Amino acid sequence: MSFSFFKKAPVKPDLSFLGVDMHSHLLPGIDDGLKTVDQTVEYVRELHGMGYQKFICTPHILNGVHNNTPDTILAALDLARKGIAEAGIPVTIEAAAEYMVDDSFEKLLKSDAKLLTFGKNNILIEMSYLAMPFNIYEVLFELQMRGYQPILAHPERYTFYHSEFKRYEEMRDRQILFQINILSLAGYYGKEVKKIAEKLIDAEMVEFIGLDMHHENHLKATKDYTSTQAFYDLVKKIPLLNKSLL
Numbered sequence: 001m002s003f004s005f006f007k008k009a010p011v012k013p014d015l016s017f018l019g020v021d022m023h024s025h026l027l028p029g030i031d032d033g034l035k036t037v038d039q040t041v042e043y044v045r046e047l048h049g050m051g052y053q054k055f056i057c058t059p060h061i062l063n064g065v066h067n068n069t070p071d072t073i074l075a076a077l078d079l080a081r082k083g084i085a086e087a088g089i090p091v092t093i094e095a096a097a098e099y100m101v102d103d104s105f106e107k108l109l110k111s112d113a114k115l116l117t118f119g120k121n122n123i124l125i126e127m128s129y130l131a132m133p134f135n136i137y138e139v140l141f142e143l144q145m146r147g148y149q150p151i152l153a154h155p156e157r158y159t160f161y162h163s164e165f166k167r168y169e170e171m172r173d174r175q176i177l178f179q180i181n182i183l184s185l186a187g188y189y190g191k192e193v194k195k196i197a198e199k200l201i202d203a204e205m206v207e208f209i210g211l212d213m214h215h216e217n218h219l220k221a222t223k224d225y226t227s228t229q230a231f232y233d234l235v236k237k238i239p240l241l242n243k244s245l246l
Contacts, residue, residue, distance in 0.1 A: 013226040016051030017236065020245040023058050023124060023153055023179055023210030027076040027095060030068055031060040033214045037083040043219060044080075045089050047211070050226065054092040054246055056118045058153075061097045063104035070116055073097060098124050098153055101133050109142055117148065119245050124179070126153040131160055132167070140174055151177045154212060156184045156197035165199070172205055177241075179208035183218060185234065186225035201234065207241045 025033025028040050044055065057080070059073050060066040077095040084093060097116040099105050105125075109115070117123050123143060127133055143150050152171065155178050161167045172178075183189065184197040200206050213219060225231055 010227040011229055011232070013050040013223060015047075015226060016053075017243070018209060018240065019052065019243040020054040020056065021047070021052055021211045022056040022096075022118060022122075022151075022208055022242065022245055023098065023181075023212050024055060025057070025059060025212070025214045026055060027057045027059055027073065027080055030072055030076045031066045033059065037079050040080045041083045041087045041089070043213065044084055044091060044093070045087065046219060046223075047213075048089055048091050050223070052091065055094070056245065057093065057095045058098040058124050059095070060100065061105075062100040063102065068097065070097075070114055073116060094118060096122075096124060098126055101125050101127050101136055101139050103135075106135055106139055106142075109139065109146070115148070119149075121148050122151050122177075123148045124151050124153050127158055129157060129159065132158070137174070140171075140176060144175070149175075149177065151179050151208065153179055153210070154181045154184065156180055156193050156200060157189060159192070162192060162196055168200065168203075168205060177207045178205050179210045180206050181210055181212045182222055182225065182231075183212060185231065186221050188218075188221045198234070201238055204238075206238055209235060209238075209240060209242060 025031055026040050026043055028037045029035050034040050034043060059068050061068045073095050081093055084091065095116065096118040115123060127136065140150050155168060178200060180197045180200060184193050187194045211222060
């Protein structure tokens with residue numbers, strides 16, 4: 001007796017339904033993402049081939065680790081734009097930042113310093129993976145009072161929330177938007193993170209999907225997962241706002 005085993009044929013990655021990525025580390029040489037303009041051009045070319053038309057790059061701003069400012073970020077953006085233009089890749093590239101909510105960010109906010117935003121005054125924030133900042137709700141309120149729309153990056157990766165799903169609901173009650181990572185849905189960070197990402201989708205708590213791309217392993221995992229029909233079956237039912245940023 002013979003047996004035949006069949007796998008579903010891979011699909012061609014087509015992320016044109018997203019169109020815009022609003023969380024990546026593609027700018028050269030300023031955080032733990034890509035290091036050179038050549039790398040930026042290479043990755044942008046690959047991702048454009050997958051359907052992206054616009055990139056809003058968000059380098060880390062983390063005191064003592066990635067001490068970026070609007071000046072350092074916009075300088076790296078200029079380098080990336082020149083390289084992409086010379087390569088003839090027809091995409092738009094902009095920059096904002098991924099702000100770590102900590103004491104330094106609270107001081108920055110109170111100083112009335114310029115913050116890097118995108119769209120209609122959206123600001124991308126993240127938390128430590130170890131514990132929720134004690135001041136998170138005060139910071140979120142202050143951002144909103146100043147006219148910013150906070151978007152929480154990769155909420156599915158904050159494991160201290162996994163056993164207390166009501167914490168996500170509390171943030172939603174405060175009108176905080178959520179952005180999940182494609183890599184989370186791919187299982188790149190583990191089964192539990194994938195499970196929570198899918199639960200957030202089922203609970204209709206997701207507005208944005210981001211690449212959060214830093215390096216070659218991220219690119220490969222993204223290409224592999226977006227070559228499966230399972231990805232499209234999962235995410236195409238979400239009323240995503242990515243394309244509103246075009």
